[in-house]
Amino acid sequence: MKNLVQFTRSLLGKAALLATVAAIPAMADGKTLVLDGSTTVGPIAKAFAQYFMKKYQCDVSVSESGSGNGAKGLINGTCDIGDMSRPMKDNEFAAAAAKGVQPVAHVVAYDGIAVVVNEANPVKAITMEQTQKIYTGEITNWKQLGGNDAEIVVVGRDTSSGTFETFEGLVLNKKPVKATAEVVGSNQAVANRVKATPNAIGYVGIGYITGLKALPVNGIMPTVKTVQSGEYPIARPLFMYTNGFPKMGSEVFRFVTLHLTEDGQRMVEEVGFVPVTNY
Amino acid sequence: MRLQTRHVLDRAFTGVGIVAIAVMAAALVVVLAPVVSKGVGAFLFRGTVEYRRMNLELFKRGDSAAIKDELALARAARQPVFDAVAAYEAECGLSELHGLEAKLFQLEQKYRALSDRYNDSVGDDRKALRRERRALKDERDGVEDQVSTLRQAHTADLKRLDSFLDDLRALFGPLPSDGELPITEHLRYGQVRWDRAKVKLHRVQFARYDGNGDGIIDDVDRREVFRGTAMEPVFDLMERDLSAMMRPRLTTYFRFLSDNNYDSHYFGGIKGEVLGTIYLTIGAILFAVPMGVIAAIYLCEYARQGRFISIIRTCISTLAGVPSIVFGLFGLAFFLNTLHVSENKSVLAGSMTLALMVLPTIIRASEEAILAVPRSYKEAAMGLGAGKWRTIITVVLPAALPGILTGIVISMGRAAGETAPIIFTAAVSQGAAVAIWEIASKGTPALPWNIYNLCSENQYVDEIRHVQFGMVLTLVAVVLLLNVTAIVLRARISKKLKG
Numbered sequence: 001m002k003n004l005v006q007f008t009r010s011l012l013g014k015a016a017l018l019a020t021v022a023a024i025p026a027m028a029d030g031k032t033l034v035l036d037g038s039t040t041v042g043p044i045a046k047a048f049a050q051y052f053m054k055k056y057q058c059d060v061s062v063s064e065s066g067s068g069n070g071a072k073g074l075i076n077g078t079c080d081i082g083d084m085s086r087p088m089k090d091n092e093f094a095a096a097a098a099k100g101v102q103p104v105a106h107v108v109a110y111d112g113i114a115v116v117v118n119e120a121n122p123v124k125a126i127t128m129e130q131t132q133k134i135y136t137g138e139i140t141n142w143k144q145l146g147g148n149d150a151e152i153v154v155v156g157r158d159t160s161s162g163t164f165e166t167f168e169g170l171v172l173n174k175k176p177v178k179a180t181a182e183v184v185g186s187n188q189a190v191a192n193r194v195k196a197t198p199n200a201i202g203y204v205g206i207g208y209i210t211g212l213k214a215l216p217v218n219g220i221m222p223t224v225k226t227v228q229s230g231e232y233p234i235a236r237p238l239f240m241y242t243n244g245f246p247k248m249g250s251e252v253f254r255f256v257t258l259h260l261t262e263d264g265q266r267m268v269e270e271v272g273f274v275p276v277t278n279y
Numbered sequence: 280m281r282l283q284t285r286h287v288l289d290r291a292f293t294g295v296g297i298v299a300i301a302v303m304a305a306a307l308v309v310v311l312a313p314v315v316s317k318g319v320g321a322f323l324f325r326g327t328v329e330y331r332r333m334n335l336e337l338f339k340r341g342d343s344a345a346i347k348d349e350l351a352l353a354r355a356a357r358q359p360v361f362d363a364v365a366a367y368e369a370e371c372g373l374s375e376l377h378g379l380e381a382k383l384f385q386l387e388q389k390y391r392a393l394s395d396r397y398n399d400s401v402g403d404d405r406k407a408l409r410r411e412r413r414a415l416k417d418e419r420d421g422v423e424d425q426v427s428t429l430r431q432a433h434t435a436d437l438k439r440l441d442s443f444l445d446d447l448r449a450l451f452g453p454l455p456s457d458g459e460l461p462i463t464e465h466l467r468y469g470q471v472r473w474d475r476a477k478v479k480l481h482r483v484q485f486a487r488y489d490g491n492g493d494g495i496i497d498d499v500d501r502r503e504v505f506r507g508t509a510m511e512p513v514f515d516l517m518e519r520d521l522s523a524m525m526r527p528r529l530t531t532y533f534r535f536l537s538d539n540n541y542d543s544h545y546f547g548g549i550k551g552e553v554l555g556t557i558y559l560t561i562g563a564i565l566f567a568v569p570m571g572v573i574a575a576i577y578l579c580e581y582a583r584q585g586r587f588i589s590i591i592r593t594c595i596s597t598l599a600g601v602p603s604i605v606f607g608l609f610g611l612a613f614f615l616n617t618l619h620v621s622e623n624k625s626v627l628a629g630s631m632t633l634a635l636m637v638l639p640t641i642i643r644a645s646e647e648a649i650l651a652v653p654r655s656y657k658e659a660a661m662g663l664g665a666g667k668w669r670t671i672i673t674v675v676l677p678a679a680l681p682g683i684l685t686g687i688v689i690s691m692g693r694a695a696g697e698t699a700p701i702i703f704t705a706a707v708s709q710g711a712a713v714a715i716w717e718i719a720s721k722g723t724p725a726l727p728w729n730i731y732n733l734c735s736e737n738q739y740v741d742e743i744r745h746v747q748f749g750m751v752l753t754l755v756a757v758v759l760l761l762n763v764t765a766i767v768l769r770a771r772i773s774k775k776l777k778g
Contacts, residue, residue: 032710032721034623039736046543046709047463053711061710061722063624064736065702076616078623119487122494147494186736208738213496262391263462270463272738 032059033251037070037083038162039186040205041238043271044108045083048258051267058251064186067162074241075101080252082241085111085162106240108259110274112206112227113167113234114214116191118198123147126215128233131171134201137178142199154181155193155202163187166236167203203234207272227274238273311755318752320745325473326530328353329452333468337541349526354455356523359516360447361455364440366509371436376429377456383426384458386419439504442486450479451524465545465739473527475742480521484514535749539712544729544746545739551712552750555626555723556695556757558713559705562630563637563694568687570634571641572676575683578642579649580671599639604699606636611703624722626713629705636700637690644686648679678776681769688765692758698727708732726754 033052035045042064049060063079070082071092076099088096088103096103115131117123123145133139134152143149156177157164168174184190190202195211206214206222214222217233226232246252258264265275328349335341368374393415397408430437444454452469453460460467470476483501490499502514517524538548582588610632614620620628652675660670676683698706706728713723733747734740740747 032717034707034722036624042708042736043543043738049709050464050542051462059711059721061624061707063707063722064732069703073623078615119496124489124494188738188740189735192734210738211741266462270461270466 031251032061033081033255034061034063034073034079035081035083035240036063036065036073036079037081038067038085038238039064039188040067040085040111040163041083041108041240043207044238044259044268044273045081045240047267047271048255048264051263052255052258056251056254060255066158066160067165068160070241071096071103074103074243075099077101077243080242081256084239084241085236086165087237087239088241102244103241104243104245106242106256106259107237107276108240108256109238109268109276110227110235111238112222112224112232112274113163113170113203113236114206114209114212114222115201115203115217115234116194116209116212116214117201118194119211119213120198121147121213123215125217125219127218128171131217132173132175135172135177135181136175137180148199150199153197153200154178155190155197155200156181156183157190157203158183158185161185162236163203163205167234170234170236205273224269224274228278235274314748314751314755317745317748318755320474321535321749321752322533323529323531324745325527326532327469327471327473327476327525327527329469329525330471330530333471333546337464337546338538353524353526356520357451360513360524363509363513364444364456367440367505370509371433371440373433373436373440376426376433379422379426379429381458383419383422386415386422390415390419442488443483443501443505443510446479446483446486450476450483464542468546470525471546472745473525476521476525476527480517483517536753540709543709543737543739544733544743549726549729549746549750549753551710551724552726552729553753554712555705555725556727556754558626558715558718558723559629559633559701559725560691560695562626562718563633564687564691566631566634567638567641567690571638571686572645572683574638575642575645575649576671576676579646580667580675595639595642599643602699603636603697604702606632607700607703610635610700615704621719623720624703624705624707625720626705626718626723629701629723629725630718632700632704633694633697636697637694640690640693641683641686644689645679645683648682648686649675651682652678681772681776684768684772685765688761688768692761695761696727696754696758698731701725701728708736726750726757730754 033049035049042062045062045064049062052058052060064083067084067086070079070084071088073079074082075092075096082103087105093103115126121142123142126145130139130145135154135156139145140152141149142152154177157167159165168177182193184193187204187208190204191208191212194200194202204212206224206227209222216222220226220232222232222234227235240256242252242256246256259268259275260277262277262279265277265279268275328346331341331346332350335343335346368377390412393408393412397405397412400408448454448457448466450470452467470479485498486501486504487496488499489496502511505511505513532548535548536553537550539550541547578588578592610628614628614631615624620631656674656678657670660674661667665673705722706725707722708724708729710722710724713721730747730750733743733750737743
């Protein structure tokens with residue numbers, strides 16, 4: 001039975017392949033770098049892609065479908081580079097090992113996660129503990145933080161998001177988020193929601209705080225400087241994963257080492273992240 | 280029922296009908312009016328001199344000499360602003376800082392050149408260069424320290440000035456005093472659109488921060504912030520002369536449809552998205568139509584009508600109601616992860632997934648059309664000695680063609696506008712336009728996905744709403760065009776068949 005299934009599967013595969021080949025007589029070998037994964041790493045990946053296409057005439061396609069999908073893509077071989085805003089997990093490593101894929105992490109930048117509120121919110125500062133309590137449901141009214149007498153609208157990210165996992169690890173200490181928290185799918189979506197909602201609180205990468213009020217956490221403002229110095233408490237590295245360390249001189253190698261060049265550093269700064277180099 | 284009641288009911292029904300139609304028309308206007316009015320902004324707008332400079336430099340379009348002249352005029356108009364900044368710096372004792380910063384910049388350039396030489400050198404040369412470089416680094420670090428000490432001493436003045444200069448950069452692009460140009464392309468240009476320029480002018484005049492210490496961030500009038508300094512007159516001047524500084528002119532940009540995007544859609548057009556949508560739609564139809572029509576012929580003409588066939592029919596109807604995201608996930612699991620039709624996301628995998636999604640619609644439409652062919656046609660063909668196959672090909676199908684075509688075009692509209700099936704199988708958020716021979720190996724941007732992506736994930740979305748609406752307008756126009764084509768085709772063919 002298993003043989004039959006396998007046979008059918010290979011037959012189907014071949015049929016599809018044949019159809020493809022027949023349909024497209026002239027297949028060019030135009031090399032494309034394929035990136036998939038984190039929406040947080042997206043702006044860096046897109047800026048690098050633009051630079052790369054211009055400098056090396058190499059097509060780069062970038063998809064932003066979340067860190068988890070970046071890992072999956074790398075493991076299934078559907079992308080060359082998996083963007084992730086969290087490290088790979090044990091089960092992902094196991095899945096990779098089972099498929100003969102060896103994930104290698106490249107830290108392209110650091111990112112601070114800013115706790116943001118609407119610009120019309122009078123609250124001036126927040127602590128880690130207060131943030132945790134807001135997200136776990138212990139604090140429900142801005143009055144408790146010295147703000148207006150209004151219920152806090154808690155906006156968070158879905159559990160597959162790397163930003164969520166960092167936030168969960170650093171701020172929530174793995175305590176569950178309260179059930180009534182709103183869950184949205186991307187940094188920009190959190191930003192949009194908080195911009196439109198006077199009593200909302202959310203968390204986004206520091207590249208997304210335009211038009212929002214970022215609160216100092218434990219007295220430290222989230223800026224490139226405070227993240228770089230390690231003072232700002234909610235920060236995490238951003239990764240690009242490759243299968244094995246790329247061959248030197250290959251396109252993948254150039255791409256994942258671009259952040260180490262001076263131009264790369266400046267691009268990372270220009271899109272609002274914290275570079276790992278200091279030229 | 281009494282006649283009276285019947286009349287009343289009749290009228291009520293008419294009334295409800297009219298109201299329903301009115302609501303539909305209003306909804307259409309409410310939805311379409313902003314789409315059209317804002318979408319047109321992508322094609323027709325008042326472009327500033329920065330737009331023409333960008334067009335010249337990035338796309339090699341426009342009259343280089345004329346743009347240079349115009350740019351000179353604009354720069355001359357902007358000069359008083361920069362002069363005021365310089366005067367303000369002198370007032371606050373920041374000129375020294377400026378000199379030091381210029382020196383620092385030079386040292387950095389030198390250091391970089393030396394580093395390059397060092398990297399290429401060998402042997403003793405290398406040692407000497409290393410020493411030289413270290414010395415230079417020390418000197419640079421010294422100046423850097425001086426700069427930061429000075430900056431510390433003037434924190435308040437600098438804070439005012441720097442935030443003003445940042446807002447000014449958003450309007451004018453890099454300032455003459457800025458050393459190096461940014462690498463990110465959109466930071467190299469000022470506002471390219473007049474409507475955005477006016478928004479940015481407002482931001483220059485009114486800073487966004489907590490001015491009175493109540494924690495609320497709101498507009499703070501910079502005239503007050505800089506009251507009594509050399510900067511004070513700048514704000515009225517800018518308001519008065521903004522059009523001389525930006526030189527807006529009515530601009531058409533029809534190449535929006537055929538230009539590649541630049542810098543996460545900040546500049547350029549939507550060629551990749553348009554082409555991707557066309558490929559995906561046509562691909563889906565190429566896969567779905569032969570399968571769908573053949574299946575419909577089989578179901579109507581050959582299959583023995585019984586329980587089995589009615590079960591199949593039910594299955595097809597059910598398939599038509601399956602949410603599109605399910606097809607998307609199925610496409611990922613089946614075409615990409617099981618069959619490996621391509622190594623990664625590709626137009627091919629996306630087309631196949633879309634084809635599966637529209638297949639039920641095409642089968643049902645074709646079936647209905649075939650069943651609607653009068654029995655007498657078939658009987659006449661048979662009577663003239665044609666076989667079953669010949670009858671189907673020469674008599675039934677042509678007669679059913681209008682119905683089949685309608686089904687196809689409606690499916691095309693759906694395939695063009697569907698997002699979920701292509702998320703995992705074909706759509707990428709940034710990538711070059713795909714060439715026809717690459718459809719089996721490359722993913723593509725596509726209109727529906729990128730509209731969503733732009734508003735949910737693009738960090739510049741507030742700056743480039745016009746691109747988003749331009750995409751929406753294009754997509755609506757494509758779908759509308761397909762539907763109109765369907766209606767026209769259908770009308771023509773049925774007329775031909777009757778005549």
